[in-house]
Amino acid sequence: MNTTPRRLLAGTVALATALLASACGSDDGGGGQSAGNELTMMVPLFGTAPDPGGEVHKAVEKVVGKKLKITWVPNAEYQDKTNVTLASDTIPQVMVIQGKIPSFVQAAQAGAFWELTDKLDKYPNLKAKSEQAERNASINGKVYGIYRVRPLLRSAVLYRKDWLDKLDLKVPETVDELYEVAKAFTEKDPDGNGKKDTYGLIIPKWPTPVFCSSSPYNVVETWFGAPNCYGDRGGKLVPTFDTEEFYTANRWLKKMVGEGLVNPDFATLDSGKWNDPFVQGKGGIIIDVNVRATQMYGLLKEQDPEKYGDKLAMGGNLKRSDGQKFSYPFDGYNGFLAVSKQSVRTEAELDEVLKALDRLATEEGQTLLANGIEGRNFKLENGFDVPIGDDDPAVKTINNDVDFAFIQLGTWATIGMGVYDAMPASEAEQENLKLRKELVELDLQTAVNNPTLPIVSPTYVSKGATLDPIVSDARVKYLAGEITEEQLRAEVERWHESGGDQVIAEINDLHAKLGGS
Known part of the structure; x- marks a missing residue:
């Protein structure tokens, strides 16, 4: 069961049909581009879209070894754009997928994306850094993307x-x-x-x-x-x-x-x-x-x-x-980079794309995505990232391109988890950073993991948007004194009767098939 915030789609049958058609379409379809020397991507954007001729874009191309053609989509519109793109015949080679949204689950299970379950171990920088996080990011035990790491406990x-x-x-x-x-x-x-x-x-x-x-x-x-x-x-x-x-x-x-x-x-x-x-x-x-x-x-x-x-x-x-x-604990990931079967058609092309992503996942690549260009927008001091050139318009552009755009391609380095931590501005902040790491290590020992993260219940996919508010809204009303505990328990029962029992049955069945761990 995926618990990532999502907006359920209408017309799922029609969408699944479109996905199957696009995944199996002819080679001369509109979305079928050779892996070649160009890598096409769709990535969320939180600020101004980077200039394809800009310093960061060019530096990333150099690391990847390919020309990048990136469709930057404002984050507020990203899920809608994802849904539209998945139902089209122009799926880019690599898409940032922000979670197990129904449209992606349907697409992956319909064969529109490469299953990477047994493929990533041969790429040293794409191999999972946490078995728990990779399991959490899977769909019923199958890996359909390179997960973007987040702390397992924060x-x-x-x-x-x-x-x-x-x-x-x-x-x-x-x-x-x-x-x-x-x-x-x-x-x-x-x-x-x-x-x-x-x-x-x-x-x-x-x-x-x-x-x-x-x-x-x-x-x-x-x-x-x-x-x-x-x-x-x-x-x-x-x-x-x-x-x-x-x-x-x-x-x-x-x-x-x-x-x-x-x-x-x-x-x-x-x-x-x-x-x-x-x-x-x-x-x-x-x-x-x-x-x-x-x-x-x-x-x-x-x-x-x-x-x-x-x-x-x-x-x-x-x-x-x-x-x-x-x-x-948290999920340990925030979406993933998924590779389209529509535009990456063969194992050889997949290997070429994964090698490019593996280069991007090197320390050099992740530093570029999460910190920027050393000597231009930051310098290293005692192992910390120290900003430089803040008054330089060109440096401000680099910071924008990193912080609000390219950071989204980071698979093991991201905001707050860069290759290099930002230099704490004071002794108090430096002590807090040290304490933060100590608390994480301590609390990981007693972490209560969610065993359903790898599981996607079909009933939950179709009814989750209706089921979830039943108990969450009742909980707030109970805390506010608007309903009694007896009424809260009655709302829980309504959840069960509205499809919750079927969700539980599916979760337990799928959990057993995954080995019950």
Whole structure:
């Protein structure tokens, strides 16, 4: 079961038919280009499209050993463009696929993309760096793309350090300690202004209705021992909301909401404004990812250039009351580079394309994609990336091309995971970077992996957009006091009756076929 945010397509039968036709079309079709000396790609874009004659584009071509013809698509339009492209007869040789969206799953299973399950080991830089991540990225155990690596574990908790210091509190290690800190942040005037105008935990409205979506809710539920999306209970995989630990966790959160320890607008706060209460001194705790600390330091520095390093503390995943620890991991990947069978028709052409991607996955190639051009937009200092030439318009163009475009082709280096880390601007940030790595290694030991990540349930593909909001919306209403726990449980039952039982059956069947691991 794939839990990546997605928009389901209408007319899936017609699309699958079109995919089969395009995958098996004649050699003289509009999308059939020889591997040759040109590599065609479709890649998401977050800024201004790079100039094909620009420094970065030319440098990437030199590494790859081919001319690059890249269709850059604004990220907001990327999924729609992906769906249209997959149903057309002009699929580029390599596409960035942002997740197991239904159109790609159908395309891959219809034979429109090369299965790479047993092919990548011969390419040293494309070989999976993590068996767990590769398994997570697979579709029912089959690999249809070179996954773009992300940290397997990056969940963490950010705190207002100045508030902790003022109230003589330490970074929590248990859920009970987190509750006490949230209560103190709400009731003990941590900003010293003499008013009761602060609260502890900041939660935004989660931007997608997908139930297993790495939200603060999912992290907290895992801390209490609930499965990460699905888990084994009595030899059968069941969804997290079919366990009592799920309800225990949400009773805890509901208590915090009821006592005013959570931002009152948690059901509506725009996730794009999640930082604001923390930076503005209204709320003091954020449960999210560790790399958020880098962003937060930047915002705090704008507000207080002198003392910003004293305002942020970070901790890892928390133990529950009995001392047991269950840490929340992530997928370990963010989409993949898939190779089209329509435009790469033979094993020999596939080998040529994979060799080009293997060159791009070298340290030289990944440095170019994630850091830029050494000596032009950055220099190395004690092993760190130090920006240079910021006032040079040409360097600004290089930074734009790397940060907002070519970074999307990074398979093992990306923003926050470059070949070289950015030089921390202060001692506090350097210590945070060190702490981040220590917490990751510690929490990986207690990570609760989602066993359904490799599994794609047909019923979930067709009904997921209807099923997911049933429980996720009910959970928010329960936390807000709008419905009772009995009514929440009734919504869970409605999920089962609306197709959830079939999803569970398919997941367990597919899981067994994959060996049950």
